[in-house]
Amino acid sequence: MKKLTIFLIIISILFVSCNKQSRSEGKLVITAVNFPSYDAARAVAGDSADIRMLLPCGAESHSFEPTPDDIKRIMASDLFIYTGGESEEWVNYILKDLDSKVKVFSLMDAAYEVLEEAETLSGHDHDHDHECTCGHEHNHDHEHNHECCGHDHNHDHEHNHECCGHDHDHDHEHSHECCGHDHKHEHSHECCGHDHDHEHNHECCGHEHDHEHEHEHELDEHVWTSPRNERSIITELCKVLVEIDSANKAIYEKNAESYIKEIDEIDKAFRAVVDNASTKTLVIADRYPIMYFAIEYDLEVFAAFPGCAHETEANANTVAALIDLVKERGIKVILHMELSNTMLAKVISDETGAKALEFNSAHNVTKRQFDAGLTWTQIMRSNVDVLKEALD
Numbered sequence: 001m002k003k004l005t006i007f008l009i010i011i012s013i014l015f016v017s018c019n020k021q022s023r024s025e026g027k028l029v030i031t032a033v034n035f036p037s038y039d040a041a042r043a044v045a046g047d048s049a050d051i052r053m054l055l056p057c058g059a060e061s062h063s064f065e066p067t068p069d070d071i072k073r074i075m076a077s078d079l080f081i082y083t084g085g086e087s088e089e090w091v092n093y094i095l096k097d098l099d100s101k102v103k104v105f106s107l108m109d110a111a112y113e114v115l116e117e118a119e120t121l122s123g124h125d126h127d128h129d130h131e132c133t134c135g136h137e138h139n140h141d142h143e144h145n146h147e148c149c150g151h152d153h154n155h156d157h158e159h160n161h162e163c164c165g166h167d168h169d170h171d172h173e174h175s176h177e178c179c180g181h182d183h184k185h186e187h188s189h190e191c192c193g194h195d196h197d198h199e200h201n202h203e204c205c206g207h208e209h210d211h212e213h214e215h216e217h218e219l220d221e222h223v224w225t226s227p228r229n230e231r232s233i234i235t236e237l238c239k240v241l242v243e244i245d246s247a248n249k250a251i252y253e254k255n256a257e258s259y260i261k262e263i264d265e266i267d268k269a270f271r272a273v274v275d276n277a278s279t280k281t282l283v284i285a286d287r288y289p290i291m292y293f294a295i296e297y298d299l300e301v302f303a304a305f306p307g308c309a310h311e312t313e314a315n316a317n318t319v320a321a322l323i324d325l326v327k328e329r330g331i332k333v334i335l336h337m338e339l340s341n342t343m344l345a346k347v348i349s350d351e352t353g354a355k356a357l358e359f360n361s362a363h364n365v366t367k368r369q370f371d372a373g374l375t376w377t378q379i380m381r382s383n384v385d386v387l388k389e390a391l392d
């Protein structure tokens, strides 16, 4: 709280002293909070923009807070890109008073779908019960209304995975009214129980929440881990860039088209791996930021921690349960995420003989990777190989 107070003071000082800078060298100024935001901007804008990632390379993205210089940079930007999740609460304080000339883009708003965070290993037993082998029926009831300066959401979604057939019925409605986005989301899990009725109301940026929850769940912010979501993010970002810089329309559209082509190839490659796999179970001895990915490819996942939980030391029961699972199912490969301490993976690997491999959720990259220009598509291509080995 103390930190927040200081932070707010810094912001008010900045509002008094900060003058909006003009575009540098005629280039669009884009500020992205984390790597997925930065990558999307780079993919679509390329050299036409001066793009900066605020999150330091290699840093933990969920505990990131901006420096006064970062805030100045955001305020002097033509476009500010952030994820839109719970871990970026500080963004709300900035958005409240941000100059209307700064266009704001949230990955979660642009994503094809946004879902609740999955639970941990034990949570899977009731939340994602794949016991009937036939797959999953999902029907969530979700409503999001961000009124005033926020975004109104109206999604209508239906997912039906019937008896291995993976039939999907998507009813999708996106209405973007005013400057916001209207989404209505409907999801329910039948069969395995767990019907969720959620209501969220964020009024006037005030972050007021009216939750009607059977379970308290946060929305999972790692939308970029699914190629389908990434495709949608690139498409929407291209529209926004064309809107604010129509002179470079052709460049943005060409860049977006070529990135989407790569995304589609990656999607096909993942599908081919899953179609030819001997198992559809992944064991993650780490956090679980790849829920969207797992749902997209209909994978059964057992992970040590939900989402990007702050804790990275598993309790004895979780460790024991994961070890039992690996032994019982004869799992040969377990996964850990990038920039992880890999402690838990080592323990389980030593105990079971399973090989530990890194699956990169593209949260952040190392300085060396950043300097080498590593892209989301390159990361995902390496994940294709990892997935192949893990599901073999």
Ligand SMILES: [Zn+2]
Binding pocket: 062, 222, 289, 307, 308, 363
């Ligand atoms: Zn995360």
